[in-house]
Amino acid sequence: MQVSFLDLKAVNAPYTTEMQAATRRFLESGWYVLGEETRAFEEEYARFCGTKHAVGVSNGLDALRLIFEAAKVLGKLAEGDEVLVPANTYIASILAITQSGLRPVLVEPDRATYNIDVHAATEAVGPRTRAILAVHLYGQLADMEALSALAQAQGLLLFEDAAQAHGARLLDGRCAGNLSLAAGHSFYPGKNLGALGEAGAVTTSDASFAEAVATLRNYGSQQKYYNRFQGFNMRIDELQAAFLRIRLRGLDKENERRRELAALYRQEIKRPDLVLPHEADYGQHVYHLFPILHPRRDALQAYLRKAGIQTMIHYPLPPHKQEAYAQWKELSLPFTEQLHREELSLPISPCHSDEEIHYVAHCINHFEV
Numbered sequence: 001m002q003v004s005f006l007d008l009k010a011v012n013a014p015y016t017t018e019m020q021a022a023t024r025r026f027l028e029s030g031w032y033v034l035g036e037e038t039r040a041f042e043e044e045y046a047r048f049c050g051t052k053h054a055v056g057v058s059n060g061l062d063a064l065r066l067i068f069e070a071a072k073v074l075g076k077l078a079e080g081d082e083v084l085v086p087a088n089t090y091i092a093s094i095l096a097i098t099q100s101g102l103r104p105v106l107v108e109p110d111r112a113t114y115n116i117d118v119h120a121a122t123e124a125v126g127p128r129t130r131a132i133l134a135v136h137l138y139g140q141l142a143d144m145e146a147l148s149a150l151a152q153a154q155g156l157l158l159f160e161d162a163a164q165a166h167g168a169r170l171l172d173g174r175c176a177g178n179l180s181l182a183a184g185h186s187f188y189p190g191k192n193l194g195a196l197g198e199a200g201a202v203t204t205s206d207a208s209f210a211e212a213v214a215t216l217r218n219y220g221s222q223q224k225y226y227n228r229f230q231g232f233n234m235r236i237d238e239l240q241a242a243f244l245r246i247r248l249r250g251l252d253k254e255n256e257r258r259r260e261l262a263a264l265y266r267q268e269i270k271r272p273d274l275v276l277p278h279e280a281d282y283g284q285h286v287y288h289l290f291p292i293l294h295p296r297r298d299a300l301q302a303y304l305r306k307a308g309i310q311t312m313i314h315y316p317l318p319p320h321k322q323e324a325y326a327q328w329k330e331l332s333l334p335f336t337e338q339l340h341r342e343e344l345s346l347p348i349s350p351c352h353s354d355e356e357i358h359y360v361a362h363c364i365n366h367f368e369v
Helices: 008-029 036-049 060-073 091-099 118-124 144-154 207-217 238-248 251-268 297-306 323-328 334-342 354-365
Strands: 053-057 082-086 103-107 129-135 157-161 182-186 200-204 221-223 290-293 343-346
Touching: 008 036, 008 238, 036 053, 036 200, 036 238, 053 060, 053 207, 060 091, 060 157, 060 182, 060 200, 060 207, 082 091, 091 103, 091 129, 103 118, 118 144, 129 144, 144 157, 200 207, 207 221, 251 290, 251 354, 290 334, 297 343, 297 354, 334 343
Parallel strands: 082 103, 082 129, 129 157, 157 182
Antiparallel strands: 053 200, 182 200, 290 343
């Protein structure tokens, strides 16, 4: 049996007819930038997340960058301010901070959820700390109640990187993207809510923050040729907005299928030397990824490859070991480094069958150490 990690053609196949109709509608509209599709998607995505505003932007990195730049023009942050961020996140979270003239403070993750450890974050607060960027890694929400309490106690801004957690909800129903002042979302094609190219969004219920983001994404302009801020060209593509409106309608159902497959993995994998993802009791995991940990990760990946099973590593090298951040090369972050050394992502998507999951689990159970 051959098991692909992610078949995007299969993921989008149920929506093909609607997407073709949307493409025709787009072509016939004669309006190709920040038009009706963008406006409608922003309204629909804000409603889905439970926020008052959503601003469509060019990609997930730009969404985070615009959050920090908006905070700066509103006087909430200044260059040189520190932002607490999990050390094991994808590098985009870090890039957004440094590209905005801010200073990341890398915090070790929680050993159960792999999201930012609240106790470690508390200890990392210093005199220049002004914000926390919570990353909902792999599809599991960070402990936002505890982080909100920390932010309130220390007078810090709280933001979300919700790029991997579309539709993840707390037990009270509040959704990723609606748990902080503002959240950045990526709609890269492989995400739970994926476009057919690059796209992103910022969600917030703060009207002034939404206005600042919307202005900054469009050259800093609210009226054509008049520029309030030194802004950017970070607008969402109108056609991608049309595709996302279609995909959004199936997101909750697809997330439920991901949870079913995750439950199958838990039921079928029987190895004491392998760590399965923990599901926190305060919220609903949407399993953008199904990360396992094994001390012989590379050997396990090679074994599964020979069995026809495609896996991926998220991520092979932590940000503080990247050449781009050579100034951090002497940092010691033991658990972050262990995660990057042992993590292996198994296939999980709405298009995988029960039989494929059974096969993957069977092969893992018969891996000889």
